[in-house]
Amino acid sequence: MYRKNDNGQAMDPAEVTPCGAARPSSEPVLEMSFEVGHYDFAAAGEAASKIKQVLRKLGMAPDVVRRAAVAAYEAEMNLVIHSVGGSILLHVDTEKVTLVSCDEGPGMPDISLAMKEGYSTAPDEIREMGFGAGMGLPNMKRCSDSFSIESEVGRGTTVTASIRIA
């Protein structure tokens, strides 16, 4: 939960997300964090559902709400299926909705492979449930106006997706 910035100085805890990734620097209109558990299929989709409700209540355009909901769902399922557990931070400022999904492992050895449509490391029993089609990250990217992944094997993965409000 403690992270150093690019200059090697310890960052204020307020600047980092619950699992240690850097927070968006803009002043938030609203910020919420959701814990997502490994293999918690019963609760899967609840974070995305809550995010959708919140954005709707804020009066966001239906298209923005929908894209954010899809991106949040894919991020959530990735955490459920692939990570040891993690969290999703919802950060809304006056220009955009940002989702920061982060976990503490296992990390991805090859991000470009993970971004390839149809590529998945999900086990068979997960695929039988209709997950692991290798479309999650590409879906997230398609829904976003800006999208980035940082990952380190043994450390974890941070996926950041932003959707412009106007």
Next chain:
Amino acid sequence: MTVQEIADILGLRCVAGGKSLEREVSSGYVSDLLSDVMGNARDSGIWVTSQVHQNVVAVALLLDLAAVVIAGGLEMNDDALAKAKAEGVPVLSTKMSAFEAVGRLYELGVRGDV
């Protein structure tokens, strides 16, 4: 066409969300891959699938689908059914295969690419 009209004409059995059948159906989608549905199904669409677990309800809710059709005579899992009922997501069950169900929906004028 509303979910109710479609269910009546095709003889689909409503197993959850019976109070929300008056919604107009915008389009149709068929897939058992959840991310495929997330990426491609449309708002107010009707989704034909053979998946029967809770995440089907989560996807239907997030996309604001008008209804889910469980094809092939499959039974939805109890926890999924309970969630669909609690959230008011219409789930229709049919013995028809997915292929047949989609064909019949198309006959009624429901389209995939709208």
